[in-house]
Amino acid sequence: MTTAPSDAAAATAGEPARFPLVLGLDTFGDVTHDSGDRPLSHAQTIRNVVEQGVLADQVGADFFGIGEHHTDDFPMPAADVVLGAIAARTTRIRVGSAVTVLSSDDPVRVFQRYSTLNAISGGRAEVILGRGSSIDSFPLFGYDLADYEDLFEEKTNLFAELLKGGPVTWQGKTRASLHDQDVVPHTESGPFPAWIGVGGSPQSVIRAAHYGFSLMLAIIGGSPARFAPFSQLFQQALERFGRAPLPVGVHSPGHVAVTDERARDEFWPRYLEVIRAVSKTRGFAIPTKESFLREVGPHGALYVGSPETVAQKIAANLTVLGANRFDLKYGMGGLAHHALMTNIELYGTQVIPRVRELLA
Amino acid sequence: MTAAAPSSARLPRIAVLGVGHSGPVIARVAMAAGYPVSIAASGDPENIELIAQVLAPGAEPRWAADAAREAGIVVLAIPLHKFATLDPALVAGKLVVDAMNYWPAVDGVQELFEDRRRGSSEIVQRRLARSTIVKTLNQIGYHDLEDERRPAGSPDRRALGVASDDPGAADVVAELIDRIGYDAVRLDSLSAGRLLEPGGPVFGVALRRAEFELAVRAEAA
Numbered sequence: 001m002t003t004a005p006s007d008a009a010a011a012t013a014g015e016p017a018r019f020p021l022v023l024g025l026d027t028f029g030d031v032t033h034d035s036g037d038r039p040l041s042h043a044q045t046i047r048n049v050v051e052q053g054v055l056a057d058q059v060g061a062d063f064f065g066i067g068e069h070h071t072d073d074f075p076m077p078a079a080d081v082v083l084g085a086i087a088a089r090t091t092r093i094r095v096g097s098a099v100t101v102l103s104s105d106d107p108v109r110v111f112q113r114y115s116t117l118n119a120i121s122g123g124r125a126e127v128i129l130g131r132g133s134s135i136d137s138f139p140l141f142g143y144d145l146a147d148y149e150d151l152f153e154e155k156t157n158l159f160a161e162l163l164k165g166g167p168v169t170w171q172g173k174t175r176a177s178l179h180d181q182d183v184v185p186h187t188e189s190g191p192f193p194a195w196i197g198v199g200g201s202p203q204s205v206i207r208a209a210h211y212g213f214s215l216m217l218a219i220i221g222g223s224p225a226r227f228a229p230f231s232q233l234f235q236q237a238l239e240r241f242g243r244a245p246l247p248v249g250v251h252s253p254g255h256v257a258v259t260d261e262r263a264r265d266e267f268w269p270r271y272l273e274v275i276r277a278v279s280k281t282r283g284f285a286i287p288t289k290e291s292f293l294r295e296v297g298p299h300g301a302l303y304v305g306s307p308e309t310v311a312q313k314i315a316a317n318l319t320v321l322g323a324n325r326f327d328l329k330y331g332m333g334g335l336a337h338h339a340l341m342t343n344i345e346l347y348g349t350q351v352i353p354r355v356r357e358l359l360a
Numbered sequence: 361m362t363a364a365a366p367s368s369a370r371l372p373r374i375a376v377l378g379v380g381h382s383g384p385v386i387a388r389v390a391m392a393a394g395y396p397v398s399i400a401a402s403g404d405p406e407n408i409e410l411i412a413q414v415l416a417p418g419a420e421p422r423w424a425a426d427a428a429r430e431a432g433i434v435v436l437a438i439p440l441h442k443f444a445t446l447d448p449a450l451v452a453g454k455l456v457v458d459a460m461n462y463w464p465a466v467d468g469v470q471e472l473f474e475d476r477r478r479g480s481s482e483i484v485q486r487r488l489a490r491s492t493i494v495k496t497l498n499q500i501g502y503h504d505l506e507d508e509r510r511p512a513g514s515p516d517r518r519a520l521g522v523a524s525d526d527p528g529a530a531d532v533v534a535e536l537i538d539r540i541g542y543d544a545v546r547l548d549s550l551s552a553g554r555l556l557e558p559g560g561p562v563f564g565v566a567l568r569r570a571e572f573e574l575a576v577r578a579e580a581a
Contacts, residue, residue: 135466145468146441200381200502202411222503233414240410281465283558285565 019247021359022325023314023352024063025056025344026098026251029076030331032340040337042075046082048337052344053086057093059348065098065128065251065327070136073274073333077137080113087121096126098216098251098327099197102159103151104137106175108183111162115185118192128216129156130197130204150174153207156196160211163191195249198230205230209237209246216249217321223299224250224317231322249325250317254303255332256310256346257339263305266339268292270332271302303328307350314351315358326355371395371539372432372532377424377446379408382459382502383437384415389506390435391418393539398427402438402445425450433536435497436460436484441470443484452490455529457536459497460484463558479554481523494524494533495553496544499563508566509541519543519572521562523553543569547576555579 031045040048053064064086066079076082083095095117100110110127118125131148138145154172161168162183171177195216196208208215215234217227231248238246257263272287279286287295295302303310314326328351330343373396376387387397397419401408405421412421420427428434428450435457438446443460462473462480472487473480481495497505500520510517520542524530527548534544547553556562561575 135468138468146470148468202379202384202415206411222501223507226503226507229415233411236414237410282463283465283560283563285563 018245019324021318021356022062022247022249023347023355024065024094024325024327025052025061025347026065026067026327026329027052027076027331028067028069028074028329029079029082030333030335031073031075032331032337033334035336037334039334045075048340049076049082050085050089051337052340053083053093053095054089055341055344056348057086057090059345060352061093061344061348062352063094063096063126063325063327065096065126067098067132067329068101068137069132069134070140071134074134080117083117083125084120087117087124091122094124094126095121096193097128098329099128099130099132101132101134101137102129102155103131103148104141104143105155107155107159107162108175108178111159111183112185114192115187118187119185123188123192126193126195128195128197129159129213130216130218131199132197133199133218133220149203156207156211156213159194160213163194165191197251202230202233205233206237209234209241209243212238212241212243212246214247214249216251216325216327217323218251219301220253221295221301224252224301225299225320228321235322247325248321248323249327250321250323251327251329252301252303253329253332254310255330255335255339256303256305256307256328256343256351258306258342258346260305260309263309264293264296266335267302267304267332270334274333307346307354310347311351311354311358314355318355318359373398373430374536375400375422375424375427375431375434376419376437377401377427377434378437378439379411380437380439382497382505383435384411384419385502385505386435386437386459386497387412387416387419389509389540390536391416392509393536393541395536395539398422398431400424400427402442428454433457433532434491437497439467440473440480441467443487444470444472448488448490451488454491455532456484456488456491456493457497457533458484458493458495461498461558479550479557481553482550485525485550492524492526492529493550494522494526494529495550495556496520496522496533496537499556499560501564504566505540511541512538512543515568517541517543517568518566519545519569521545521547521553521556521572521576523547523550523556525550543572545569545572545576552576552580 056064069076114127167180195214197216198204199218255267296304376399379401399419440460458481485493522544537544555576561579
């Protein structure tokens, strides 16, 4: 049987990156455990995330992102506050959401919060808009998941208007209209970078291109090469909308330790536990050691291993996907804070230089 | 183009309704199996032209009504919460493959599908009373559907369930599943098709025919 479509896409998606290489880190504020394997408090988890962000800056990561979540095991509903704390203690690293669940938020507030973060950080703020894989914000804020697409479409439209700066006039169904409204704080030097996180919906790719937002591919299972056609679709859609090419990024989970074996041994039991819980609510099969090793291997979505293993995999997939940015979603519920700090340190001091070398 | 090509002239046209996560993938694997394919969203085909061109080259973008009218098999690959907006007249008299899932944990609760005595495809059948529903393609990840195809007889060929109240319709769809690259395991009613739903014994699990049959038999017993 033929696999022509993906082959053709891979061939053209593999052009040399037109944008600077960006290598970042993402967290969902996964609750970490102490040395006795007891969960730390939400408060301590949040303070640890601040320390992780500061370390990410020190070891040379380009970006630190926090994904909005609203659950007991991911107590991270106010990512922008945590990013503000990190911004105040760093000077170099870019800080942003990964993702902001725009559909259940108010675009005006999102703009205000990230524009404030942009002020605090001296222009280092970014925002990635999307749904994420959690749905908890919808009932929490009184939204119906069935309205997801309409909410996202309309709110993305308003957010794009707000980003342009200057007074906004806007009318829609999901919030009060705005008439020549000045929304503060103003940005110092034009719009901060905005991305749309996409998990597999072609319409979301088209939407990102339509608004001129960059594309962040969330690849959390299966072969990353499957997403190459999305990268191609994005660039072609930009062209059709008369826009210049824009960056494409990849967000994937992983764990870096000194050796492959150590990384797998630390990550696997935590991964199993977390995915087992997700499987239960979603009716999926529970992962097996075999399926885990497939995901860790060259054709899977997990970046678990030594710095060399992870760097090779990042470099290979950025090339296949025609992407210039990779954000490693580090951490997994139950891992210890010190294991995450080691992960961040190895990522910054070894993985990043090695990926740069491989792609030079 | 494929092993199926010599006899493909008599294969029915497939209309894939939906250009979300799964629609383009279903279109691709059906074309690779030798079927002519049209693809449609809820609106103007112009809006999905680029998606079809890049993600399912060869599939013809059409208005949903035109695609359905010209097709021998209509595949419903829309999000289930959009199902209520589908006009039943559009697919009246048609063989309809229901590739959708009711997934409240992911997509939210929908009253229409909260009737726990019936499977989601039984509820789809009741609303599309003049169509013949076959449940399949719902139980495999949309990416896996492309990667895990194997020629007939391969030792690691995966099985997919095909459930319908209409044996003739099930035959047609079982052939499609086989040509795509999977063993088709027949379940003799839409009611039995509940075994293929999220949380069921075969949902998202890679099983060969014998394992698949064992899993559904164990659950049905």
